[in-house]
Amino acid sequence: MQIHHDWTGLPASARGASLAMGNFDGVHRGHRAVIDAARAAADAPLGVLTFEPHPRQFFVPGGPAFRLMNAEARANRLARLGVEQLYELPFSAVLAGLTPEAFAREVLCDGLGAAHVTVGADFCFGKDRKGTAETLVELGRQMGFGVTILPLVAQDGHEFSSTAVRQALTEGRTRDAERMLGHWHRIEGEVVHGEKRGRELGWPTANMLMDGLHLPRLGVYAVLVDVLTGPDKVSCQGVASLGVRPMFGENAPNLEVHLFDFSGDLYGKHLSVALVEFLRDEAKFENLQALIDQIAADAEDARRALKGA
Template sequence: MRIHNDWKALPLDARGATVAMGNFDGVHLGHRSVIDAARAACDAPLGIITFEPHPREFFFPDAAPFRLMNAESRANRLARLGVEHLYQLPFDAVLAGLSPEAFAREVLVQGLGVRHVTVGEDFCFGRQRSGNAQTLTQLGQELGFGVTVAPLIGNGEVEYSSTEIRKALAAGRTRDAERMLGHWHRIDGEVLHGDKRGRDLGYPTANMAVDGLHLPALGIYAVLVDVLTGADRGSYKGVASLGVRPMFGQNRPNLEVHLFDFAADLYGQHLSVALVEYLRPEAKFDSLEALIAQMDRDSAQAREILATR
């Protein structure tokens, strides 16, 4: 998959796609239906138009983190779906200030040369969200590109949405989130240097930042891990701690991942960590010996859960 971080001066072979357009936070089953409709709309390369930063981050920079995915995680998921071009448009004052007509003309037609655009029926765009799916359809007729409006989908009880997925993850209901996502919720990123306490405890961990993300329930998880870069690329099983490490004072939240039966150095490599099962909340123990005993139990439970995966 090729990633384009602007709509200007694109090479000829990056133009003329059939695109799905939206924020695609989580790339859940509702988003999948929009992407599948774009794929079926016409015989052209499949593209995604999305925005970075998320428009809500641009307009409300001091709001609490809400994203299910960072840009890297979203790109990894879209690549798995066979997307050929990811148009990750810089959402800034210029883009935010474009009217719906100017966005369609300057970005979609002159910039990207789209053949067809697919959006969800709740899609809004343009200055002050003044354009909607009907507006886009009219502009497509005027400017020469096709438009498909995909209906919202759900399971009969709840609509598949990033909001509902956040609720499930905040409650530790990873399997409910998976049913709406169509895949395990993942945290992707680079392995950073940490305090290296895990190594001293017999549980070396790969440490990853979770800044800017909506945090699932803090605690211990059984995880599936894809090492995406480096000599040890591959899929592994493990156990992870998501939280502030209460045994060791007040700390910034992060993700610490222990891969079973793995001893290599992963610093600087990129991981994709799937949260499969919530095991327990974080806790502060009376001693390091009590902590290690609990880690042994967590690992045994995680191995059992992941045995058939």
Template sequence: MRIHHDWKGLSPEARGATVAMGNFDGVHLGHRSVIDAARAAADAPLGVITFEPHPREFFQPDAPAFRLMNAESRANRLGRLGVDHLYELPFDAVLAGLAPEDFAREVLVDGLGIRHVTVGADFCFGRKRSGNAQTLTQLGRELGFGVTVAPLIGDGRNEYSSTAIREALADGRTRDAERMLGHWHRLDGEVVHGDKRGRDLGYPTANMAVGGLHLPRFGIYAVLIDVLTGPERGGYTGVANLGVRPMFGENRPNFETHVFDFKADLYGEHVSVALVEFLRPEMKFDSIDALIAQMDQDSAKARAILEAR
């Protein structure tokens, strides 16, 4: 998959796609239906148009973090779905100020040269969200590109939504989130240096930053790990801690993963960690020995869960 960070100056082979357009936070089953509809709409490369930062982050920079995915995680998921081109458009004052007709003409037609665009039924775009799916359909007729409006889908009771997934993850209900996502919820990013305390405890960890994300329930998880770069690329199992590590008096959220039966160095490599099952909340122990005993129990439980999948 090729990633493009602007709609201007694209090469000919990057233009002329059939695209799905939206924020795609979580890339849940509702988003998948929009992408699948785009895939079926025209005989052309499949593209996805999304925005970075998320428009809500642009308009409300001081609001609490709400994103399920960072840009890297979203791109990784879209790549797994067979997307050829990801157009990660810079959402700034210029883009936010375009009227719907100007967005359609300047971005979709002149910039990306799209053949067809698919959006969800609740899609809005343009200055002050003044355009909607019906507006886009009319502009497509005028400017010469096709438009498909994909219906919202759900499980028969509720529509699939990023809001419902956030609620499930906040409760530690990873399997409910997976049912709505169509995949395990993942945290993706570069492995960074931590305080290396886990190594001293016999549980070395790969540490990742989680700033800017709506975080799942703090605690211990059974996880699947994909190492995406470097000589150790491949799939592994493990146990992870998400939280503030109350045993050591810290208050900044951190995500650290212990990879089972793994001895190599992952610093600087990119990994994708799937939260399979919540094991327990964070705890403060009376001693380091008590902490290690609990970590042994957590690891045994995680191994059993992952082996039984």
């Protein structure tokens, strides 16, 4: 998959795609339906047009963290779905200030040379969100690209949405989140240096930051881990603690992952960690031995939860 960060100056090979357009936070089953419709809409390479940062981050920069995926995780998921061209456009004052007509002409038509554009029924675009999916149909008719509006995808009367996924994760309902996403919720990113307490306790962990991401329920999880970079590109089972480490008086939330049956240096490597089963809430223990005993019990619980995963 090729990733582009601008809509101007693209080579001919990067133009003329059939585009699915939206934010695609979480890449849930509703998003996948839009992507599948774009795939079927035209005899052209499959592309996704999205924005970085998320428009909500641009308009409310001090707001609470809400994203299900960082840009890296989203790109990895889209690549797995067979997307050939990813247009991750910088959402700035310039892009936010384009009228719907200017966006359609400058970005979709002149810049990307879109063969076709597919959006969900609730899609809005352009300055002050004045453009609707129906607006896009008319603009496409004028400018020479086709448009498909896909009805919102639902199951049992409930629409798939990033908001519903966030709520499930907030409550620790990982399997409900998986049903809406169509895949396990994953936290992806670089392994950073921590306090190395896990190693001292006999349970070495890979530490990952949660900056800008929606926080699932704090606690301990059974996880599946893919090592994405470096010489040890393997898939492992593991146990992870998501929280603020109350035992040590720290309060910046991060993810600490212990990989079962793995030995190797993970610092600077990139991991993809799937939250499979919530095991227990975060807790503060009377002493270090009680914490060590609980970690061992958590590891056994995680192995049981992951049987067959």
